[in-house]
Amino acid sequence: MQETTVFTYRVALSPTEWDKASAARRAAGDLWTRLVKIHRFCRRRHWPWPTESQLKAHFKQRFPLHSQIVQALIEKFCATIDGVRTKRQNGDQQARYPWRFRRYFNPIFKGQALKRQGPHLLLPRGRGREPIRVHLPEAMPPGRVVQAELGFGELYITITREIPDPVPMASGKAGGLDIGVIHLGMVTDGQEALAISGRGLRSVKQGRAKAQAKLRKKRARTQPGSRRRQRLNRAQYRTSQKAERVARNALHHAANQIVAFCLAYGITLLYVGDLGTLNHHQRHRRSRRTNQEVGALEFGRLEQYLEYKLRRHGIQLVKIREAYTSQTCPHCGHLTKVAGRTYRCRACGYRAHRDGVGAVNILNKGMHGAIRPGEFLVPQRITYRRPVLLKRALRRSPAEPREIAGGISGGESGGSLRGSHDPRRSHGGSPRISVL
Known part of the structure; x- marks a missing residue:
């Protein structure tokens, strides 16, 4: 091939x-x-x-x-x-x-x-x-x-x-992947789940936007062709390129972790929500913060990395329409729009991780063509990982053991896929960083 x-x-x-x-x-x-x-x-x-x-x-x-x-x-x-x-x-x-x-x-x-x-x-x-x-x-x-x-x-x-042709796996197991902002990807096979944190990458994007705004403000007070403007132009370029390198590295690591999960649990078909099918003309007005977050997303690049990395192992990536997958209750099928990270169904009282609901519903919809209530539920145990260790993000005290910081980072060599830890360490406790 x-x-x-x-x-x-x-x-x-x-x-x-x-x-x-x-x-x-x-x-x-x-x-x-x-x-x-x-x-x-x-x-x-x-x-x-x-x-x-x-x-x-x-x-x-x-x-x-x-x-x-x-x-x-x-x-x-x-x-x-x-x-x-x-x-x-x-x-x-x-x-x-x-x-x-x-x-x-x-x-x-x-x-x-x-x-x-x-x-x-x-x-x-x-x-x-x-x-x-x-x-x-x-x-x-x-x-x-x-x-x-x-x-x-x-x-x-x-x-x-x-490259050698991939050897097809014996089992035909399927998985679902929900791509988002807080979590770059939540992948599940219906029994196990892996969540890859995207807070670090989001903070990199926010830091780049703030640094670029400061430089543009300084540049507006300079004369065209002056040496100070040229220095500020070079600083803007360096700032943008540094954030670009960090983001590309983080997305590659995130894709590698998703591929490792699929190989560990024998997934041969991975369903992912197709964000290109969303109707942007019928959306409500968003806030400036939401517009900034959406404008800095790189879902297409992550899907591109996943497509060729999965193809090396004979795993097929299928895009499906993800409308209402994060709002539909996987237990009873009732629609509930939530604002937090925890999904709470107003009809049956079912509670689960919001991104986990989206992942199992994508898997359910991909396998059956529609969301069948009660077919798949969010796994009780979810493994949380960070895509890559951002050194400036870790504010580890000298007394803190180094093994703990390495385990939280969720690198490819640290920990096993079946290991589970406190979600607050990588889900809610990710520090705000600026690598610029």
């Missing part, structure tokens, strides 16, 4: 290589801006949009870039245009065509133009121009490099590799 993965590396370039990279990114920005202008010109006059081959022939040897970089950027722009057109035809009139002029844009290098020279990767810039030499890390993952994208101090490498 063939698997394609994108790896992100932070690269440190010499002044000479940095100038080459900046020139390539500037030329790519000029090409993208030119494409935006042409598309806007044609749309305003209701002229037919040029085909991909016509654009490639028109822009051939017009920019100081490798020919395949020009072709890759044109292909990306045309794919974006086709995607927006399809969304508008399906009724999404808020979908917007590319409109922003780019001063810099990430050039895309195709695999056949890339060359390896020892520990370096050579990124071509066209005939008569020296390539960009990027030092690759020693722990380079195996596989064939099919594409590389050069960003601001980062390199995105797309690698394709062959």
